[in-house]
Amino acid sequence: MKITVLIENSVGVLIPMGLCGEHGLSLWIEHEGYKILFDTGQTGRVVENALRLGVNLKEADAIVLSHGHYDHTGGLKSVLEFIGKPIDIYAHKDVFSLHYASPIDRYIGIPFRKEELEGLGANFKWIKEHTEIFPNIWVSGEVPRKTTFEKMDERLYIKEDDKKLPDPILDDMSLFIKTNKGLVIILGCAHSGMVNIIEHAKDVTKENKIYGIIGGTHLEPASGKQIEETLVYLARQDFSILAANHCTGLKVASKFKEIFGNKFRFGATGEVITI
Ligand SMILES: [Fe+2]
Ligand SMILES: [Fe+2]
Structure with missing residues (x-):
């Protein structure tokens, strides 16, 4: 299995390939002959990064959208234009809900209409419950919120009939991949x-051994208590790789390094994780 970080907030300093970083995330996942594009970054620069990294986006078997925020979906139009043929996109229906962020009431949802994307070849496959999309590869579906210390980011809200409501981000989905x-x-x-996501992964796949965790953790804006409890939980898991990036923040990333040593690596743009 191989995971290539096509784009995220930073670029690895040892990779002189003219790669571009941006606030956002896009990963290229290859597992047992299947190729998945997980998120598309913010602006479409992911297309050029992929070329520079030797990744052919046209070979993707599917695209998976982790949620509707612009920094994960903003590159979708450029990606579809580049691929140039119909492709399945797994996402939760709320990927198109009106996601906003305070304090400046900024729209942070997907910057395209569904029809526009469908016109470019997007074949949306809506996911609500966990679904095995390829052998040993699951999209999480809605994640049960069970822990008491993991709180939603209070700055985020949705607009419904001009009312502001806390955003539950039900469209937040992850990928669970079973390896040997x-x-x-x-x-x-x-x-x-x-932690909710990791527990859900164990339930869905009936696999208790966690080997790797890769991607954005959203711990940067989390409370001290949430960060602390998450670190305690992770320390009890016998994982081998933690490649956090994006909304993890440098403060939490440093903590990860301090606690988990060589098991932690920052998943910067251009990083390739082979398992
Ligand atoms: Fe994000
Ligand atoms: Fe987000």
């Missing part, structure tokens, strides 16, 4: 809570 070394969990922004 254990589970690999791919996070978008982990808005449902990283």
Whole structure:
């Protein structure tokens, strides 16, 4: 299994390939002959990064959208134009809900209409419950929110009939991949809570051994208590790779490094994780 970080907030300093970083996330996942594009970054720069990294986006068997935020879906139009043929896109229906962020009431949802994307070849496959999309590869579906310490980001809200409501981000989904070394969990922004997602992964796949966790953890804006409890939980898991990036933030990333040593690596743009 191979995971290539096509784009995220930073670029690995040892990779002089003219790669571009941006606030967002896009990962290329290859497992048992299947190729999946997980998220598309913010602007479409992911297309050029993929070329520079030797990844052919036209070979994707499917696209999976972790949620509707612009930094994960904004590259979708450019990606579809580049692929140039119909492709399945697994997403939760709320990927098109009106996601906003305070304090400046900024629209942070997907910047395209569904019909526009369908016109470019998007074949949306709506996911609500966990679904095995390819052998040993599941899209999480809605993640049960069970922990008491993982809180939704209070700055985020949705607009419904001009009313502001807290955004439950039900569209937040992850990928669970079963390998012979254990589970690999791919996070978008982990808005449902990283621990909730890991527990859900174990339930869905009936696999208790966590091998790797890769992607955004959304711990940057989390409370001290949430960060602490998450670290305690992770320390009890016998994982081998934690490649956090994007909304993890440098403060939490440093903590990961301090606690987990060589098991942690920052998943910057251009990083390739082979399992
Ligand atoms: Fe994000
Ligand atoms: Fe997000």
